[in-house]
Amino acid sequence: AQKITQTQPGMFVQEKEAVTLDCTYDTSDQSYGLFWYKQPSSGEMIFLIYQGSYDEQNATEGRYSLNFQKARKSANLVISASQLGDSAMYFCAMREGRGGSNYKLTFGKGTLLTVNP
Amino acid sequence: KAGVTQTPRYLIKTRGQQVTLSCSPISGHRSVSWYQQTPGQGLQFLFEYFSETQRNKGNFPGRFSGRQFSNSRSEMNVSTLELGDSALYLCASSDGTGAYNEQFFGPGTRLTVL
Numbered sequence: 001a002q003k004i005t006q007t008q009p010g011m012f013v014q015e016k017e018a019v020t021l022d023c024t025y026d027t028s029d030q031s032y033g034l035f036w037y038k039q040p041s042s043g044e045m046i047f048l049i050y051q052g053s054y055d056e057q058n059a060t061e062g063r064y065s066l067n068f069q070k071a072r073k074s075a076n077l078v079i080s081a082s083q084l085g086d087s088a089m090y091f092c093a094m095r096e097g098r099g100g101s102n103y104k105l106t107f108g109k110g111t112l113l114t115v116n117p
Numbered sequence: 118k119a120g121v122t123q124t125p126r127y128l129i130k131t132r133g134q135q136v137t138l139s140c141s142p143i144s145g146h147r148s149v150s151w152y153q154q155t156p157g158q159g160l161q162f163l164f165e166y167f168s169e170t171q172r173n174k175g176n177f178p179g180r181f182s183g184r185q186f187s188n189s190r191s192e193m194n195v196s197t198l199e200l201g202d203s204a205l206y207l208c209a210s211s212d213g214t215g216a217y218n219e220q221f222f223g224p225g226t227r228l229t230v231l
Contacts, residue, residue, distance in 0.1 A: 033217050043205055045222035052217050091160065095218075104150065104162035104173055105209075105220060 003027065004092050004108035011113050013082045020067070021077040021111045023092030029053075032096045034075040035105065036066065039089040048090075051075055082115045089113075119144065121210050121223035129229045135196040138226045142189050142210030149191040150220060151183060154205040163206075166191055195228075203230045 005024045013019040025034065036048040051059045051066045059066040067076040079086055089112050093105040122141045130136050142149050151163040162175040166185035183193045189210075195202055205227050209220035 033219075035219060037222070042224070043227065044224045045207060045209070047219055047221055050217070050219050093160075095220075104165060104175065105152075105160075106162070107152075107160040109159050 002108075003106045004094055006092055006108035006111050008111045009109070011111055013079075013113065013115055015084060015115055015117050016081055018078060018080045019082055019113065021079070021090050021092075021113065023075045023077065023108060025073050025075060025092075025094050027073075027094065027096055029096045032094055034066070034068070035093045035095070036064070036075075036077045037091045037093060038086075039091060039110070041088070045091070049077065079113075084115050084117060087113060087115045121208060121221055123206075123208050123223040123226050125226060126224060127227050127229075129231065130198050131231050132198055132200060134198050135194065136198060136228060138193045138195075138206055138208075138228075140191045140193070140208030140210075140223060142191070142208075143212070143221055146210035146212045146221075147189050148211040148213070148218075148220075149185055149189065150209045150211070151191070151193050152207045152209065153177075154207060154225075155201075155203075160207075163193065198230045200230050203228060 003026050032053045034051045038046045049061045049064045051068045058068050063080045065078045089110045091110045092108045124139045148167045150165040154160045165173045169185045180196045185191045205225045207225045209222045211218045211220045
């Protein structure tokens, strides 16, 4: 079973509008971290936002917010006031903490966001 | 602080050759991880080093190896290159090892195997 599922291969949004990118995850660990990264066509992975499994409040970073619903195992990324520069591939990732023995990030397949003027 | 740097940025090799990629983490970061990104398989974890020790390894053949030096710089080596090794190789560094420590990525090395 996939650990990270991003069901939207591609999304379109009008400039200045908000957009939600979906992410669901699967883990039996109580301690884990959820991350969103942006990858422009240049290839570099840019860290956007992080949510810890024990965090009670949704994470926010500028125009980015993470809608964390633990019971549903979802961690959707919300981008407010989209800009043309937001056009990129977006990846949801999870890092599980099994007593310090598992350090890798597991990524979803990504969502290609296109912002239209 | 300077970000994660990777060298070279682009590389073209032929089948059967070997290649070494380099990654310098953010100053003070002791954890370095490597990932392979291909259109078909997406992002896959290769291995992770912390204080010169490999602590986790992904499901890749033994042709893929790595090491970390005392200054936390890391190298990844692929021997007997195959066409399927063509990919973007990303290095990431972290200042901690728990689930809460975000990883910061370098620009990647794009390897093409002919």
